[in-house]
Amino acid sequence: MSSDDVEQTLTDDFIPLLLLTMLGTLIYFAIFLSLKNSLREAALQEENLKIQSDQELTRQRLSLMDETVRQMSIAQHDRRHFNNTLLSMLGQGETDRAADLIRRQSEALPQKPQSYCQNVPVNAAVSYHAELARQRGIRCDLRLDIPEHLPIDELSLAMAVSNLMENAISAVSSLPDPRRALRFTAVNVGQLILEMSNPYDGEISLDTNGLPTTREEGHGKGTQSVARFVKECGGELVYDVSGGLFKVRLMV
Incomplete structure (x- = not known):
C-alpha cells in the first residue's frame, strides 16, 4: 500500500474514528458521574443514619427527663396530700392515728437506691x-x-x-x-x-x-x-x- 493509499484510508476513516473516540470519552464521563453520584448518595445515607441516631438519642434523653419530672410531680402531690391529712388528724387531737400514719408512711418509703459509682x-x-x-x-x-x-x-x-x-x-x-x-x-x-x-x-x-x-x-x-x-x-x-x-x- 502506497503512502497515498494510507493517507486516503486515514482520511476516509477520520470521522468514524473521531466519533468512536468521542463516544468512548462520553462513556467514561458517564461512568465517572455515576460513581460520583453513588459516592454522594452513600455519604448522604450515612449522614441520614447519623441524624436519625442522634434524634433517637435525643428522644431517649427527653423521655428520661420527662419521666423524672412526672415522678417528681407525683411525689409532690402525694406529699401535699399526706401533709394535709396529718394536719387534719393533729387538729382533731388524733395523735395516735397521726403517729400510726407517719409510721406506715416511713415503712412504705423506698430504700435508698444502690450507689454503684459517683457519676x-x-x-x-x-x-x-x-x-x-x-x-x-x-x-x-x-x-x-x-x-x-x-x-x-x-x-x-x-x-x-x-x-x-x-x-x-x-x-x-x-x-x-x-x-x-x-x-x-x-x-x-x-x-x-x-x-x-x-x-x-x-x-x-x-x-x-x-x-x-x-x-x-x-x-x-x-x-x-x-x-x-x-x-x-x-x-x-x-x-x-x-x-x-x-x-x-x-x-x-
Whole structure:
C-alpha cells in the first residue's frame, strides 16, 4: 500500500474514528458521574443514619427527663396530700392515728437506691438495668470507679452503658441459672476503661471492623450506638468472643 493509499484510508476513516473516540470519552464521563453520584448518595445515607441516631438519642434523653419530672410531680402531690391529712388528724387531737400514719408512711418509703459509682447519669443507668437483671434472676458483678465529673459527655456515656447492659442482659436471660450472670467493671486511670463480659450460647462472629454481626432485624443498633460514641470520643473499642465469654472493652 502506497503512502497515498494510507493517507486516503486515514482520511476516509477520520470521522468514524473521531466519533468512536468521542463516544468512548462520553462513556467514561458517564461512568465517572455515576460513581460520583453513588459516592454522594452513600455519604448522604450515612449522614441520614447519623441524624436519625442522634434524634433517637435525643428522644431517649427527653423521655428520661420527662419521666423524672412526672415522678417528681407525683411525689409532690402525694406529699401535699399526706401533709394535709396529718394536719387534719393533729387538729382533731388524733395523735395516735397521726403517729400510726407517719409510721406506715416511713415503712412504705423506698430504700435508698444502690450507689454503684459517683457519676449520677451513669449510676442511674446502671441502677435501672441492675434492677431489671435482678428481676430476671441474673447475677451482676458491678465494680465501677467512675468519677462524678468527666471530660466526655456524661449522658452519652450513660446511654452507652445502658446499651452494654441491655445487650448483656438479653444475651444471658435464656441461659441456665449457673450461667445467668454478667460482670461490668470500670477503672479510671486518666483514661476511663470499661469492660462488660457475659457468657453466651451459639456462635458470634466479628465483621471487618471488629464489631459483632447480627442477622436479626432491629438488633445491632445498640452496638452501632456504642461504636459511634467511642469514635466521637476518640477512644478505642475492642470485642472478644473467645472462651465462651463475650467481652467488650471501651477506652474513652
